[in-house]
Amino acid sequence: MSGSNAWTRSRERMRLFPELFAQCAGEAATYGRCVAATTTGRQELRKDMCAKEFEALKTCFSNAAKRKAK
Amino acid sequence: MSSGVCLRVLRAAGSPPAASSGSWSRVRLPADPRHAARRALSASGRGGTMNVFNRDMKKKQKEWAASLRDGHQFDYLRDEVGGRVADRVYDIVRTFPLALDIGGGKSHIAGHLSKDVVERLFLTDVSERTLKQSRRSEIPTHRVLADEEFLPFKENTFDLVVSSLSLHWINDLPGALRQIQQVLKPDGVFIGAMVGGETLYELRCSLQLAETEREGGFSPHVSPYTAVTDLGNLLGQAGFSMLTVDVDDVQVNYPGIIEVMTDLQGMGESNCAWNRKSLLHRDTILAAEAIYKEMYGNEDGSIPATFEILYMIGWKPHESQAKPAKRGSANVSFGDLSKISQPTDTNTS
Numbered sequence: 001m002s003g004s005n006a007w008t009r010s011r012e013r014m015r016l017f018p019e020l021f022a023q024c025a026g027e028a029a030t031y032g033r034c035v036a037a038t039t040t041g042r043q044e045l046r047k048d049m050c051a052k053e054f055e056a057l058k059t060c061f062s063n064a065a066k067r068k069a070k
Numbered sequence: 071m072s073s074g075v076c077l078r079v080l081r082a083a084g085s086p087p088a089a090s091s092g093s094w095s096r097v098r099l100p101a102d103p104r105h106a107a108r109r110a111l112s113a114s115g116r117g118g119t120m121n122v123f124n125r126d127m128k129k130k131q132k133e134w135a136a137s138l139r140d141g142h143q144f145d146y147l148r149d150e151v152g153g154r155v156a157d158r159v160y161d162i163v164r165t166f167p168l169a170l171d172i173g174g175g176k177s178h179i180a181g182h183l184s185k186d187v188v189e190r191l192f193l194t195d196v197s198e199r200t201l202k203q204s205r206r207s208e209i210p211t212h213r214v215l216a217d218e219e220f221l222p223f224k225e226n227t228f229d230l231v232v233s234s235l236s237l238h239w240i241n242d243l244p245g246a247l248r249q250i251q252q253v254l255k256p257d258g259v260f261i262g263a264m265v266g267g268e269t270l271y272e273l274r275c276s277l278q279l280a281e282t283e284r285e286g287g288f289s290p291h292v293s294p295y296t297a298v299t300d301l302g303n304l305l306g307q308a309g310f311s312m313l314t315v316d317v318d319d320v321q322v323n324y325p326g327i328i329e330v331m332t333d334l335q336g337m338g339e340s341n342c343a344w345n346r347k348s349l350l351h352r353d354t355i356l357a358a359e360a361i362y363k364e365m366y367g368n369e370d371g372s373i374p375a376t377f378e379i380l381y382m383i384g385w386k387p388h389e390s391q392a393k394p395a396k397r398g399s400a401n402v403s404f405g406d407l408s409k410i411s412q413p414t415d416t417n418t419s
Binding site (some may be wrong): 021027032033039046047050 | 353
């Protein structure tokens with residue numbers, strides 16, 4: 001498939017992912033630790049158990065993307 | 071003998087094909103997706119084999135991977151495993167007049183072999199484009215477009231069958247191993263390498279945890295693998311003797327989860343199981359990357375991906391092979407162990 005379509009555009013966006021992620025290493029580590037803690041703890045991992053940490057990560061990520069787009 | 075691309079399958083004059091499922095039309099790769107369902111129905115007659123993978127999709131993925139302009143950068147894993155399989159071929163001090171490489175792709179094994187070890191090679195793969203890109207080696211090679219589950223060769227043809235990193239996409243693995251055993255000559259050997267067991271467990275766990283936390287449930291993204299313990303049974307049931315199975319871990323470090331998935335795609339190893347979910351949410355990818363880095367990351371920030379490669383060697387039975395001794399043929403007893411004295415030093419000084 002040549003030319004610009006949904007797949008090429010989304011692939012282009014995904015290419016920026018590692019760079020943007022690198023700017024949010026702190027939030028990512030916090031979220032990762034929260035989830036990793038549930039694997040060793042007695043409670044099973046459920047939906048949104050680490051929602052707060054994830055929101056922080058996602059906000060950081062979106063801001064990084066907005067800065068990149070500027 | 072010059073190498074040529076045989077796009078139509080070899081037809082042995084008048085002899086039945088090795089595939090036990092019947093007519094020749096099976097051997098030509100089916101173009102329409104209904105064939106995949108029919109294959110499952112006919113296979114179920116052979117004792118409930120599973121239809122786990124969409125073989126048509128796997129062919130399309132391999133064709134796509136072969137069409138990439140810089141596809142050779144993804145060959146590192148296959149080259150490494152191909153080299154180790156070639157090592158095992160060299161361990162057997164024999165010359166093999168006729169060899170078969172199943173799912174050989176761009177021919178990663180033959181490059182490490184020499185003409186004294188293998189005199190003629192047949193290279194098969196489901197993907198035509200991959201075959202067209204196969205590397206030239208000094209061994210005369212015939213390239214055949216064939217599905218691993220429907221080998222178009224006569225029985226008792228090959229002295230050596232090798233397979234590197236393609237058996238893990240086969241639906242009916244017992245059947246395929248049986249066909250390999252059939253196309254081998256007596257006292258022929260099968261040397262295979264397949265990913266198994268704990269391969270990509272980091273990726274699997276990260277995605278599983280991320281999906282559970284973000285979406286409330288998870289679906290399998292990494293295909294199911296054969297365990298080492300099952301491999302011995304599979305080979306035994308297929309009729310191989312003198313089995314050897316060993317495990318090797320290849321760990322590759324990547325910058326991030328996106329690179330892991332891109333490389334797997336580039337290798338043609340994308341998931342093609344019927345039960346795969348066809349999309350990953352952006353949030354899930356973000357969460358999985360964070361979890362992967364935190365749980366499995368190295369000090370330098372890279373993440374490891376483990377490929378557990380199972381190597382198997384099996385021989386087709388032959389009278390010349392050593393057999394277990396008959397019951398009752400013992401001529402020493404365990405009770406005599408106590409009577410064994412220390413070896414005396416015959417050199418008197």
